[in-house]
Amino acid sequence: xxxxxxxxNTDLVLEVxxxxxxxxxxxxxxxxxxxxxxGANQAVTCKRLGAETLFLSCVGSDGNGSFIEQLLxxxxxxxxxxxxxxxxxxxxxxxxxxxxxxxxxTYAGANxxxxxxxxxxxxxxxxxxxxxxxxxxxxxxxxxxxxxxxHDRGRYVVLDPAPAEGIDESIAPFVDLVTPNESEARTICGxxxxxRNLTKRLIKMGFGRVVLKLGDKGSYxxxxxxxxxxxxxxxxxxxxxxxxxxxxxxLATALDRGKNMNYAMRFATAAAALSVMxxxxxxxxxxxxxxxxxLNERYDNEEDRHHQQISL
Numbered sequence: 001x002x003x004x005x006x007x008x009n010t011d012l013v014l015e016v017x018x019x020x021x022x023x024x025x026x027x028x029x030x031x032x033x034x035x036x037x038x039g040a041n042q043a044v045t046c047k048r049l050g051a052e053t054l055f056l057s058c059v060g061s062d063g064n065g066s067f068i069e070q071l072l073x074x075x076x077x078x079x080x081x082x083x084x085x086x087x088x089x090x091x092x093x094x095x096x097x098x099x100x101x102x103x104x105x106t107y108a109g110a111n112x113x114x115x116x117x118x119x120x121x122x123x124x125x126x127x128x129x130x131x132x133x134x135x136x137x138x139x140x141x142x143x144x145x146x147x148x149x150x151h152d153r154g155r156y157v158v159l160d161p162a163p164a165e166g167i168d169e170s171i172a173p174f175v176d177l178v179t180p181n182e183s184e185a186r187t188i189c190g191x192x193x194x195x196r197n198l199t200k201r202l203i204k205m206g207f208g209r210v211v212l213k214l215g216d217k218g219s220y221x222x223x224x225x226x227x228x229x230x231x232x233x234x235x236x237x238x239x240x241x242x243x244x245x246x247x248x249x250x251l252a253t254a255l256d257r258g259k260n261m262n263y264a265m266r267f268a269t270a271a272a273a274l275s276v277m278x279x280x281x282x283x284x285x286x287x288x289x290x291x292x293x294x295l296n297e298r299y300d301n302e303e304d305r306h307h308q309q310i311s312l
Contacts, residue, residue, distance in 0.1 A: 001052040002256055003129035004249075005119065005146050006039020007111040007137030008057045008072070008081075009089040010064035011241070011281050016094050019103055029097055035071045036091055036281035037111070038135040038162060041242045043077050045249025046133075049271065050288045051256050054126055056080045058118065058138075060088030060110040071282070080125075082118055084110035089137070093241055100237035100276060106137065106163075114138040116145050123149060131156045131256050133248065140166045147174035156255070159207075160248045164188050172206030177255075179248045181213040195220045196227070211251065211265065213244050219265055230265050233273040233298060242281035247272040250291070270294045 014028040043055035055077045059065040065088035072078045089109040095102045119126075119142060126132075132150040134143045134157065147157050151174035159175045161167040164187035172178075180202075186192055189201040199210040199222035209223035216237075221228040250271035254264035271291050278284035286294075 001054065001129040002046045002131045002133060002252055003054045003056070003126045003150075004039055004043040004046065004133045005056045005114070005126065005138075005142075006042070006133070006135045007037040007089055007108075007114075008035070008040035008059060008068050009037035009091040009106060009109075009111070009137075010034075010067060011036035011091045011093055013093045013095055013239075013241070013280065015097050017097055019094055019096055032280065033067070034280035034283055035068050036242065037068075037089055038137050038160060038245050039133075040068070040072065040077075041245035041281050041285065042133050042135070042160070042249040042252075044072075044075050044282050045246050045271065045285050046253050046256075047075055047077055048285055048287045049250055049253045049291065051253045053077060054080060054129060056082070056114070056119065056122060056126060058082045058084045058110040058114045061085050062087045064088035064090065065110065080122055082114070082121075084113045086110045086113060095239050095241065095279075100239050102239065102241050104241070108137070111138050114142055116142060118142075119146055119149075126150075127153055127155065129155065131158060131252050133158045133160065133252050135160045136163055136165075136167060140171075144171045144174070147171055150174075151176075158248065158252050160244070161188060162244065169205050172202075175206075176208040177211065177251075178202060178207040178209070179211045179213060179244075179251065181215065181244055185210075185212055196222070199227075209261075211261075213247055215240070215243075219247070219269060221261055221265060223261070225261070228262060228265065230269055232269060233294075235273045235277050237276045239279045239284065240276050242284055243272045243276050245281070246275040246285055249285075266295065267291065270298070 164184035
């Protein structure tokens with residue numbers, strides 16, 4: 001079982017011909033509203049990929065909160081949504097039509113009220129999970145508290161440190177696996193080192209293992225059991241908004257099923273590749289059957305094909 005404690009957002013997505021420059025006003029090519037937020041994205045990923053999943057988050061009292069609650073209810077992830085007398089969290093996202101790359105501005109809203117008291121109200125149920133996934137879109141004090149609680153009870157703690165501001169050595173001893181992208185790793189480390197050196201710096205800070213997400217360059221793992229570099233799949237990129245969240249959720253799902261890191265990273269890479277081929281955050285998240293079919297199509301030597309056909 002996987003527990004996810006973190007954010008949910010209503011994503012307001014503007015498709016643009018190019019990223020808006022300073023002082024520029026440009027017309028959007030399209031506008032869409034999607035359910036999002038890193039915590040919710042990761043919870044939906046785990047659920048769609050077959051993991052029993054618990055999701056703790058705060059939803060707002062406005063129409064956007066109702067929008068999120070209804071959609072998470074459809075995913076069977078609404079049991080631990082806590083109501084808050086504040087607007088729901090928001091993300092305003094620019095998506096470049098030519099590259100599929102994005103820029104995101106978030107407003108915490110109800111997410112800022114996911115505090116220790118909220119966690120304590122359901123902590124014993126959450127601790128039934130074997131793996132905890134955290135991000136940094138709710139108060140860092142809450143994230144640190146959850147990491148310590150789960151770590152002290154022998155659970156496996158995964159931290160997706162996004163946004164990276166405030167992440168430091170104080171949380172590292174309670175995190176078994178940290179999954180930053182390259183920009184986030186540089187912020188945390190205060191360095192523009194190579195991917196390999198960034199992972200070494202993160203481990204020196206106290207994080208147990210590191211999977212560095214490198215976008216279309218793949219991913220890089222470093223831990224006490226060695227190092228591993230995997231390429232990304234070449235796909236037609238439409239929207240990268242939730243790709244990192246999907247990767248982390250899929251990685252945790254594979255680990256929850258007892259898979260090794262090599263398999264987990266391949267599985268996560270495939271799930272993320274499928275997500276960038278579609279628009280929106282949660283609408284882009286694939287189901288288990290899609291990921292397994294994708295892997296079986298992409299690996300053409302017998303050893304890899306046999307390995308990937310092992311059922312999750």
